[in-house]
Amino acid sequence: MNTGDWSRRRFVGAAAGTAAGVALPACAADAPPEESPSSRAPGAGTSPQGERGRPAGPRPLYLGTYTSVDGGGEGIGLATYDPATGRITGTGTLTGVADPSYLAVHPDGRTLYAVNEREEGAVTAVRLSDRKVLGSRSTGGSSPCHLSVHPDGRHLLSADYGSGTVAVHPIDASGALGERTALVTHSSPPPGPGQQGPHAHQFVTSPDGGHVLAVDLGTDTVYSYRLDPQAGTLTEAARASARPGAGPRHLTFHPGGAYAYLANELDNTVTVCAYEPDSGRLRIGEPQPTGTGAGTSYPAQLLVTGDGRYAYLANRGHNSLTRYAVEADGARLRLLDTVPVGGDFPRHIAFSPDGALLFAANQRSGTVSVFRVDGDSGELRSAGESFASPVAVCALPL
DSSP states (O other), rough: OTTSSSHHHHHHHTTTTTTSSSSOOOOOOOOOOOSOSSSSOSSEEETTOOOOOSSSEEEEEEOOSSSTTTOOSSSSEEEETTTTOOOOOEEEEEEEEEEOOOOETTTTEEEEEEEEOOOOEEEEEEEETTTEEEEEEEEESSSSSEEEEEETTEEEEETTTTTEEEEEEBOOOOOOOSOEEEEEEOOOSSTTTTTSSOOEEEEOOOOSSSEEEETTTTTOOOOOEETTTTTEEEEEEEEEOOOOOOOOEEEEEEETTSEEEEETTTTTTEEEEEEEEEEEEEEEEEEEOOTTTTSSEEEEEEEEESSSEEEEEEETTEEEEEEEEEGGGGGGEEEEEEEEEESSSSEEEOOTTTTSEEEETTTTTTTTEEEEETTTTTEEEESSEEEEOOTTOOEEEE
C-alpha cells in the first residue's frame, strides 16, 4: 500500500465497482427529514454505555461515500435504523456534497459536517432540519479525510491527508462555517519509512477540552495543540513519536481521560498512550497485536465503550473487529477475540447513541454491517443482513 499517494484512499472504492448494490434514490435538498435529529450528538469514540433506554421508532443514519469513483454514491446517503433490531432502511441521498468520505454532527444535533475528499479539499455544512446545504469552505490542503467538532460547538477541526495539514473553521450560530482561522503543515519530523510526506489522518479534542490532537500517519507523530477559543488559532504544545513506520491513524480516548489508544495502520498494531491534560503531552506505549495474525491487515478505527470496559478495532484486510478488555482504569488493553465483520475493508465504525449497536462501513463491499453490543461481556453479535450502500466509508447513527 503506497501511503505516499493520496489517491490510495480512493482506489479501493473504485475496486468495489457495482458490488455496492443499487444506489439510493436522490432526495431533494429541501425535503423534510424522516425524524428530527437527536439533540445530543454521539461521541467521537465512545458510547454512553449503560444508557440503555432505547428511543421509540426509527433513528437517522447518515452514510459517507466517494462520489468521484466508479460505483460510488451521489452524495450523503440517508437512511434510518431500528434501535431494537439494528435493521437499516434506505430513504434517499442528499446530493450536492462531493466526496463526503467522513461525517460528524454538531453537539446540538442540528448540523451535519462532511469532508470533501478531493485534491482541493473542502468541508461542507448541512442543516438537518431541512437538509439544506449551508455552504463549503476550503481547508487550504488536499484530500481531507477526517473532521470533528470542538465541544464548544464553535470550531470545526479537519485533517488533510494529502498535504499533511490541519485546519480550523469557525462555526456560527446557524451551524454554517466561516473562513478558515488556522492552517498548520506538519513539516517536521521528516516522513517515516516509505512515506513521501506528512499525512494528517485525524484531528480531535482531548476529553478535558484543553488540547486538540492531530494524528499524522506520514510522520509517525501525534501533535498536541492549544486552540485559542476566540481567534481560532493553533499553538503547538507537545508532540509524541510512534515507532518509525508505525503509521498512526486513529486515536481514541478512554472515558477517564488519562489514557488513549492509538491504531497504527502500517505495522498492524495498537498502543496504549498516557495523556497529561496540563501539558497536552501524550506518551505512546509499546505496540500490541490486533489479533489478525500474520496476514496483511490495516487497522482503521478504535472505539471505547462509554463505561470504559471494552475497546473495538476495525481491521481492513483481515475484515474483522477485534475486542479488547480495558483494564487498570484504562492503562491496559487485553486482547479477547476477533469476529468477522461481514464485509470487505471496514473503514469506519460507530456506536449508536445508546451504545447497544455498532455499525461498520465496509468500503470495498459497499455494505454497512450492524452488531449488537452485549453490555456485560462486550461481545458482538450480528444484527442480521448487511445494508448495501455505494462505497460505504462512513456510517454515522444518531
